[in-house]
Amino acid sequence: MGKIRKSRKIVITVFLILTVVATGIAAFSSYKSSTSGMATDINDVVENGTPQIGDKLYLFCYQEQLFEVGDNLVVFETYLEDEDLNICVPIECEGKLSYRFSAEVVETDPGIPDKFAKGCRDYYQELYDKIQAKKATVDPGDSETMERIRKAEELTEGFLSDETYERDKNSITSYSFRATNTVDYFTIASVSKIAAAVLAIVLLYAVLGIWISGKKLALGSIALVLTISIISGVIFRKDIATMASIKEYAPGMYTCNITNDYYLDEMLSTDFKDTDSLISFLSKKLLGGMTLPIDAHHFGCSSFSCVTPEGTHLFGRNYDYMDTNGMVIYSNREGCYASIAVCDLQWARFAGVDPIAKPDSLLGRFVLRGAAPIMCVDGFNDQGLGISILSLDADENRPDTGKTDTIIILAIRGILDKCANVDEAVAFLSSYDVHSMFDKENHLFITDKSGKSVIAEWVNDELTITEINCVTNYVIATHEYDEDRRFVVMKTKLDEVNGVLSLEEALDLLNAASQNSESSVQTEWSCVYDLDNFVLYIYNDNDRNKVYKITPETFK
Template sequence: MKEEPNKPDQNDPTLRTLRKVNNFPLYEMNYKGDYRFEEYLKKGGSWPTLETNPACTCFTALSREPVFGRNFDFPPNPVLVLHTAPPGRHASMSIVDLGYFGFDMKHTPDSLDLSTLLKTPYLPFDGMNEKGVFACMMAVPKAEGSKDAGKVTIGEIEAIRLILDYASNLDEALDLMSGYNIEFTNPRIHYLIADKSGKSAVVEFLKGDMNILRNTEPWQVSTNFIITGSDAPAKAPCRRYRVVYDELKEKRGVLTQVEAMGLLQKTSMRKTFWSRACTVWSAVYDPQALEMGLSVGGNYSNVVRFRLLL
């Protein structure tokens, strides 16, 4: 990205809000002020990526009191819950993989310079804003955005920040995404977006086209295969998708937050000899109360509650 903030000292007002929540490690930070995303949207750009192949499970349960569930399956890195409230835009809370900012399990924010944390608003891997709009990403085998010379090109994760900062409902989120070229690097991704009214959509970019797959039932599921043109849900080529879909169908899209976290646990992943990826975090978002329950590192006996800061 261009025109990034000057390197701060550790007395920066944002960095002073950083707190360690647990020893996974999980952190929480409240961004103070503006991170100049509006300037970024005028010029565009994308972020360096990590060479890996994550596997994620996301769902919406939209009957009665909606809940949004998300497993982030990836090689483990420190995790940040980030609160943002930029002037004139929506407040939100989001979750950030700090591996993209120079940290890992041996080199944590406890031991390294913190200045890169001021860039974290640009890479929310999932989140929810004060209007109850939720957005998350999952890796897929392919994705190709438009290359319209009349549009600014933004990164695929920055598109989630676009939604969190500006969208008041699902339709606004979709309109915002359609106004930009989105550059997909590695891994390529698709999106699940929802709002508290009971609307959701999977968004996939194929051959330059933005495909919108809206929910036709009071629930929706997305994992790591292209849904456009597939036989899902009847013959979905993913066990995690089938497990989640079948339970949501049985319950007609009605899940408590405890049940939603249990479903995420049921579809969580552990590291194997062949893959370092595991479920780094499981998050259940409540768009009515503007709260989130978060489990990190597969520790489902210790779900930490966060409230969106307004």
């Protein structure tokens, strides 16, 4: 009788194992088909020519490239620089289109081109009406504001012309994508992983329940949970501390105290020739293999340096981008300089049009503890060195001199952690082949408390250093900046006062050089870094009346 019971236990155990393994394989296949590299960027599909009608594709896109035309219809818009051609692809979908989706290629409905062109005209008509309403409230004697409004009027009127209407109609492709599955890939990936974990636990308890009594199993489970919790708490205490520190400090602004290791030395010794390879490294090392859609589009921005009448060196910075939120992070790791920097939360989709979660959610805390230190767009360290990144309308740099390859955004973290002044920062950049990020060109404004300020640019893939005290989004080395309003505003003021501004005047200058609703991007935050005293003054969304003071004490 005992042998029969034992044989039954063995048979049931084998059956459970086979059942769970089979289900696990199915879950894994679902996960791989949803999150692997099978998804194709719509930009690549468009650039490669017209797809075949009836083709079934697995696609991903960025929400910023989508234009809502009407119910169940959006248009994907991209620009083919080589052909100087604007291309718009209709996407038929039920409900909100997610980041990744399955689609079938179909012929475009004949009525869509007119519908799209009319939608564009209605959008710009609404914008024009807002500009007129703004104009009615401005003092005609305010020549600077009136000139900005005049330029906005001129630009918007161009979009309302019959010529633009026809151009918009003709930009619609002969094919459309009919979305057949719009479940967000991230949800599928998460569910698949959770399902795998649940299956593993079910298998373990099913097998143990056959061979061990219920009382012993319960006591053993409690002991196991306690042991794992204690060991995990010790091993991951710094990661847990970082995650726990993330909080909403002010509307649209978060703070975080980075205490965990983010593998900077290993990253700086690894060849990264493109952003995808860096993201892949972060995913494996810090995110448990989790794949995230990290991306950034062209951002405006401006930076300058000055000195107060008392001799304090200041570094000013406007970050101009689409609607987003920032997170101010403090890092004081052993062997590195302490730093305070600001990262853009939209890059990892924790802000903006289609966020996957809030920064202070469990998912946000887990991801940002690893990604935030490498997503900083401006900052300074306790040695009095400040740095900011600004976009350029120029060809991306891809140097190839045989040095270690790195990405410009990673270089920012390296400079903050390892360089004490401008000369050391320039030497740091010179020791790498620094590549653009997200297929877009950038340059770096670097300044220190000695008063030295430079712009680091890559002209014809060669590092070029120019001493200058202000910069926007034009190449300094080739003098392409002369007519930029923001540059002129800053340069004129700084020359007028010989580079001497009080803190309040520096904040006012940022406000004067900001971008507002008449621009395609907005000034999302404005910073003045006190390089001598390690203090950051920051305000959001052009709200000059709400300036926040950030110091290391803020993060305790």
